[in-house]
Structure formats: structure tokens, C-alpha cells
Amino acid sequence: MAAEPRLQAEQLHVQRAGKQVLAGISFAVAGGEVYGLLGGNGAGKSTTLATFLGFLPVASGRVRVDGRDVHADVVAARRAVAYLPEAAALYPHLDARENLRYFVQLAGVDSSATAIDAALDQVSLPAEARSRRLQGYSKGMRQKVAIALALLRGTGILLLDEPTSGLDPLAIDEFHALVRGLADAGKAILMVTHDVYGACQVADRIGLLRGGQLVAEFAAPAGQRIDTETVHRAFSARAAA
Known part of the structure; x- marks a missing residue:
């Protein structure tokens, strides 16, 4: 029996200005999987995330988080998810532990x-880095602190917005390994990206978004990764169309 989706978009239409x-996009993300929403600039990727967070009204269709209509109970929906933007909003003058302690106390969860x-x-944030101010951190290290915050909040759903943009290749590999491990532990992860290779490395399924429409989907065969060349050809053909 298939797992119930933790995130679900059903014939979703959204307008801005x-x-x-x-x-009319439709897709679902279950616990234990990474869904990569792939597309170029202006495809509608960030709009999709904003809609799941209840920041944008829906013209028609539905978005659900853990079976709840987001706009019927936006507070509950936001409580159920952790959102990691391209640039994590952490305090550079505080160290890693101080940042986490501050934010989890605001959330009312264990800050021990x-x-x-x-x-x-x-x-896997090095022990020697934890008492250093974040202003001296690389972007990859700041992303790790932001993921640690999501873990402390105990949310089962992660929304990642271009999380590897600006990271070096080693940091990208480390981040993908971290995301894969979280999914394997049961988290539902929606990652929006324009990076074909990165999406194929980590995602169980990929949805190709163009002009606000989901024009193709790709699934990883059992025990394998999604074929990069296949997705790249589809991405390039759509971009050139």
C-alpha cells in the first residue's frame, strides 16, 4: 500500500499580479522520498514553495500538507514544515549553538x-566550528546549521529552495548525502532547483516545470539514480522551445 503523501498539489493554479x-500542476511527495522540482528562472518553482507555505492565494486547485488544506489552516501547515531558503536567515554574530538555542526557544521545543x-x-558540523560566529562560516556550513534547526523542530517535511546554489562541488556532495540520509530516515523533501545533475543525484522523482506547467516527470529505477542525460535532454528541449 502506497504511503499517504505529506505534500500534495492538485490541479494548482496560482496568479501573481x-x-x-x-x-494546473499536480504532484505529491511521501515520507521517505526526495522530489526534485526542476526548472529554469521564472518556471514557477519558488511560487510553488510559497504556496505550500500559505504565502500566496490559490486561484483554483488545492495544496495540502499532511492531508490538511494549507489555506484552511495555514498555522498548522507551517508548523509541519521546515523551509530552507537559498540564503538561510541565521544571525552572523552568533555561533551555531547560540543560533539554534535562540530559534528553538522561539519554537518552544527542546533547546538543551x-x-x-x-x-x-x-x-556533521565539526565540533571545533560550533562555537565560532557564523559570519566566518562557508555557505555549506550555514546550510548545515539550518538543517540542524529543522531537525530540532521535529518536522517531517523539508522545503528546500535552491539549497546548493553557490556551494563548491565537495559541499554539494555533502549536502546531497545529508538530504538523502534524511529522506531515508522518513522525511518528505521537496527540493526546487535548476541543477539537472544535482537533482538526478539525490531525487527519487523529478518534475520538470516550465512556464508554470509540469511538463514531464522522471522516476529513479529501483536501486538506481535518475538518468542525467535523459533529464538534461528534456530540460534543454523545453528550454529551447
């Missing part, structure tokens, strides 16, 4: 030193 940005260090262990 009177212009249609999403035109033991819990914080356990989350930082899980994302």
Missing part, C-alpha cells in the same frame, strides 16, 4: 545543549 504563474549537539552531530 494578475499573471498566471502556475497552470544535548539536543543541540545531537542535531549538529547529525548534520
